[in-house]
Amino acid sequence: MRVILFCHSLLSDWNHGNAHFLRGVVTELSARGHSVRVLEPADAWSFQNLLEEPHGTAVLNEVRTLYPRVRPERYRPDALDLEAVLDGADLVLVHEWTPPDLVRRIGEHRRDGGRFRLLFHDTHHRGVSAPDVVARQDLSQYDGVLAFGDVLRDLYLERGWAKRAWTWHEAADVRVFHPHPRNREVRDLVWIGNWGDDERTKELEAFLLEPVRTLGLTARVHGVRYPAPALRALFDAGIEYAGWLPNHRVPLAFSQARVTVHIPRRPYATQLPGIPTIRPFEALACGIPLVSAPWEDTEGLFTAGKDYLVARDGAQMRRHLSALVADREMRHAFAEAGLRTVLSRHTCAHRVEELLDICQALGMSRDMLHPLSSERVLA
Secondary structure, three states: OEEEEEOOOOOOOOOOOHHHHHHHHHHHHHHOOOEEEEEEEOOOHHHHHHHHOOOHHHHHHHHHHHOOOOOOEEEOHHHOOHHHHHOOOOEEEEEOOOOHHHHHHHHHHHHOOOOOEEEEEEOOOHHHHOHHHHHOOOOOOOOEEEEOOHHHHHHHHHOOOOOOEEEOOOOEOOOOOOOOOOOOOOEEEEEEOOOOOOOOHHHHHHHHHHHHHHHOOOEEEEOOOOOHHHHHHHHHOOEEEOOOOOHHHHHHHHHOEEEEEEOOOHHHHHOOOOOOOHHHHHHHHOOOOEEEOOOOOOOOOOOEOOOEEEOOOHHHHHHHHHHHHHOHHHHHHHHHHHHHHHHHHOEHHHHHHHHHHHHHHOOOOHHHHOHHHHHHHHO
């Protein structure tokens, strides 16, 4: 199968979590014998910000080495020969960060004789936070939408934004995210996350800053776009701020801490239940105990109290963190349970299987979707 993916960037994950999952999907599809071509705009803001980091060029080289099957082509919209790019494609995936004009043009190409299946991939909270923006996307020629949660899928169908929609959760790329030896635990807690444009300021105070300060934990934070007041708050709580961390280095950071936390942005906690975003998948895949701020797992992705702990308020967060930091066996039990759940249900390989099932439902042949299996049969 010849797959074309349009996205914002796979070369850079600077403040761009969508790269995490899509890198894993591209790698998995390629490993199964599919030809995958990735296109990202030359002026992608995430890529530009990566290059401005002190070691940005070195990080870019690390990414290219670690993901040998991910080789994006960088295009300029005014010079993109869309007809040539789409010629011979079997499946075209268009991520929602793609410029709306290009989203429309790809659909028009399908309308005017394109023989490929065409799917739109939505991994953002705009469906509830900016529905007018989503409604303006022209998806009339698309076969459907891959939405990263049931509630978002239902919005597309109920509001007529798409003819068909499927739930396609993000997942862990376990080729990169897996446990490292934990004999170098040099701190109690690490949190990987960007400030969040005031979408979780109060939550960070209640579920991270105050518990760390009160318990006297050793803690480190990685992320970007922290304004001066946020940096001051981290300092006052006794938390080390360590700046941006390339996503492929996160497993090592997890291996050096006893516990991590998940603090979802407000739209996910209040309006999009069932969508955990990528971080919990990756943390559990690395075998680190996780305590989450309130988040309603309406789709039963995990088992709260077994795979991870939930803190309903700051006081409960303090109790959970205190218990985990003090009890090695407790940490091991949660880490093992969370890892087992990810490996059994939530890897990029699982999501590619789901994608191929969707493609088969859209009329694509099994031989095309499973080329390596077909080769083994013929042999």
